[in-house]
Structures are given as structure tokens and as C-alpha cells.
Amino acid sequence: MNAAHVDIFFLENNPQILRKNLNLTTVTQMKTNRIGIIMNGVTGRMGTNQHLIRSIKAIRDQGGVKVGDDLILMPDPILTGRNHDKLKALAERTGFARFTTDLDAALANPDDEIFFDASGTLQRAGFIEKAVNAKKAIYCEKPTAVESAEALRLARLCEDAGLKNGVVQDKLWLSGIRKFRMLRDQGYFGRILSVRGEFGYWVFTGEDGDQPAQRPSWNYRKEDGGGIIVDMLCHWRYVIDDLFGKVKAVSCLGATHLPKRIDERGTVYACTSDDACYATFECEGGVICQFNSSWTVRVRRDDLLTMQVDGTHGSAIVGLRKCWVQSIGTTPRPTWNPDIDQPIDFFQGWQEVPDCTNYDNAFKIQWEEFLKHVALDTPFPWTLREGAKGVQLAELGLQSWEQLKWLPVDDLPIR
Numbered sequence: 001m002n003a004a005h006v007d008i009f010f011l012e013n014n015p016q017i018l019r020k021n022l023n024l025t026t027v028t029q030m031k032t033n034r035i036g037i038i039m040n041g042v043t044g045r046m047g048t049n050q051h052l053i054r055s056i057k058a059i060r061d062q063g064g065v066k067v068g069d070d071l072i073l074m075p076d077p078i079l080t081g082r083n084h085d086k087l088k089a090l091a092e093r094t095g096f097a098r099f100t101t102d103l104d105a106a107l108a109n110p111d112d113e114i115f116f117d118a119s120g121t122l123q124r125a126g127f128i129e130k131a132v133n134a135k136k137a138i139y140c141e142k143p144t145a146v147e148s149a150e151a152l153r154l155a156r157l158c159e160d161a162g163l164k165n166g167v168v169q170d171k172l173w174l175s176g177i178r179k180f181r182m183l184r185d186q187g188y189f190g191r192i193l194s195v196r197g198e199f200g201y202w203v204f205t206g207e208d209g210d211q212p213a214q215r216p217s218w219n220y221r222k223e224d225g226g227g228i229i230v231d232m233l234c235h236w237r238y239v240i241d242d243l244f245g246k247v248k249a250v251s252c253l254g255a256t257h258l259p260k261r262i263d264e265r266g267t268v269y270a271c272t273s274d275d276a277c278y279a280t281f282e283c284e285g286g287v288i289c290q291f292n293s294s295w296t297v298r299v300r301r302d303d304l305l306t307m308q309v310d311g312t313h314g315s316a317i318v319g320l321r322k323c324w325v326q327s328i329g330t331t332p333r334p335t336w337n338p339d340i341d342q343p344i345d346f347f348q349g350w351q352e353v354p355d356c357t358n359y360d361n362a363f364k365i366q367w368e369e370f371l372k373h374v375a376l377d378t379p380f381p382w383t384l385r386e387g388a389k390g391v392q393l394a395e396l397g398l399q400s401w402e403q404l405k406w407l408p409v410d411d412l413p414i415r
Helices: 003-012 015-021 045-061 084-094 103-107 121-133 148-160 175-185 228-243 362-376 384-403
Strands: 031-040 065-067 071-080 112-117 137-140 165-167 192-200 247-255 260-262 268-270 276-283 288-294 305-311 314-318 323-327
Touching: 031 045, 031 103, 031 362, 045 071, 045 084, 045 362, 065 362, 071 084, 071 103, 071 362, 103 121, 112 121, 112 362, 121 137, 121 148, 137 384, 148 165, 148 384, 165 362, 165 384, 175 228, 175 314, 175 323, 192 228, 228 247, 228 276, 228 288, 228 384, 247 384, 276 384
Parallel strands: 031 071, 031 112, 112 137, 137 165, 192 288
Antiparallel strands: 065 071, 192 305, 247 276, 260 268, 276 288, 305 314, 314 323
């Protein structure tokens, strides 16, 4: 056997070396793992736009969630709710074939392993209990309840049943916040001192011609789970904990600035919940955060949510999608003199943080993380227990308003 025959024999019996020598690549067969999702209560604004269209449909349109070189996770939703006509119209609009008003039948289907709920807050507990009994992984909108004891009970139900669970905490993936977090982690701001958050916009009452209300009426009825404190302090809890330090005390003042509005049927109703709140939070580490949240404010700022973060070495204006920064080296030196026009343009000297990557929809990103958690057991720290912390802060905010005093924010009980 000559040398050429030896080489051919060797290569034929060592295919990996043959591929390297012939500059060939291995073609891996992609496996698609279908994940059935019961999507309950998604005919509302948030459920339709953010969860169904911009998350689940978008994931399907992109070809699923690609995991490595050999696996695709493909969500397959069934829409559930009370109104057959609304479900049918939404299914036709989005191209999803499966929908039903029989939630019990949907929960009985073993091929659908996730239950997602975007219904009203006061209805959420009953739906979660049913899903726990059906042994589904559970993902839901916030708040999970209006009282911390109930929110914690729901978290324990999932934990005791050994079920994967999660709550929506979408603002953690907003591009403006991601840009701020990146610079914070790089030490750009030095020691963070304080945060001033402004959130909200004018929600029309429906009393003025050609200006209908743009939020559902239940938001302004306490008996239906409404109120901006319950709504927004759940958000501020996970935002502050993640970015600035664990919240350890709260002082909150609420208000019902507009006493009446017009509902979806054109009927005047009394507003029984708060439409604005003015809250201050003290964090471990000494950061002080002030957040004003209002549905009775007109906007003259960069976005519907802005946070001014001031640190020893620099500051940031953090919006939903953009972030501007000013370093200590470019900080102007103003002098108080009310007798002349201000000579400094304080909007100059701020630099917009450029896009460092492609920023996807925040709700979609968290959905992809939850799908991987369910299918592959990857970490998912945004559990119902974490959601209960937000409910706890909202509950304490309401108590602080009633008692007109600061209240400590203690750790939730383990059991």
C-alpha cells in the first residue's frame, strides 16, 4: 500500500479530519419544540398588543426562539376568555386558529403546558388556582393581587406544587434602562445619590367633546382593583430594587384629583381610587428615590417615563427608549441670579447614549426567557414571589398615605 492509499484510508476512517481538509461544514438538523400556551384575557389592550401581537406572534414570525444550533422553541397559543366574538375577531386578526370560552377544557389539554393570565387583577387568583390544579407553568401580568398576603399565597401555591412561575416585569428590558444599567455597571456615575422619577400623562375624562378616555374605567374604581398606587408601585419596586438597591422604607401620598369620569357606556361614574401618587423610597445603601405617578398631568419632558439619576461622577436622564448622560467634567457651573435671563442652556452638555445593540420589545424578551425556563430549566428570577414584593410596596404605600408617615419595607416571610 503506497502513501496515497494510506492517506485515503486514514481520512475515510477519520471523517472529522476529512471535513476539515475538504473545508466542509456539518449540517445540523434543527429540532422544533412546540410549547402550547393558554393565553387568558388577552382581548384587552395590553394583552393584545404587547403579549399576543408583539411577543408571541412576533416570536412565531421570526421562526421561534433559537436555542443553540439544534433547537427551536415554538409557542403555540390558544386564546381563552368570556366573549366568543372578541376571541374570534382577535384570532382572525392575528392568524391564530385556536380559541375557546371553555377555560376548563383548555386547562385539561396536556399539550398546552403554560397558562398566561392578563385578565383583571381581582379575577387573577381564581384563574391561577385553576392553572395550579391543572399542573401548568404559570406566567401572569402584574399586579398579581391587590393585597400582599394574597399575592404571597399565590406564589406559595405555585412553589408548593413545584410549578415554574413568573410575573411580567417588562421595564427591566426597556432600551433606556438597559443603557443606564450598562453605564452604571461600568462605574460611570460613581456613587449614586438620588433618583427623581416622573411618570404619567393626561387621561381624558370623557366629558370633553372629541376627547374620549384612553384608559378603561375600572382603573378609577377601587372596588374593581383600580388605582395608580396599586398599578405603578409594583413597577417601581422591581425597577428600584434592580437599579438602585433594595427598598427599605416608603412614604407615599395619594390623591384623587378628578372626582368623576365617563365610562365605556357613556355613564358618569364616581372615581373611588387614586389617580396620582407622590412617593419617596429609601434604599439600602442610602439612595433616595422620588417617583411622581399621575394620570392627571400634561407632559413636558422627554418621555412618558423619565428618571433623573444623580451620582458623584455623573448623571443620567433615563427614558423608555433613550438615555442621556452628563459627566462631572461637562457639568456646568451656574450662579443664582434671578435678575437676568439664564445664560446657560442646561439642555446642552448632555450626551445621548448610542444604541449598542438591537433592542427588541421588552415584553417579548421576557417571554423568550420564560419559554426557555419552561423548556430547558434556565434561570428565571422574576417569579410570583418577586411580584408579591411589588404588591407589598403598593400596600404599604396606601397605608403610608392613610397614616401620613414613613413605613419600613420588611422582607416577605419565607412561608
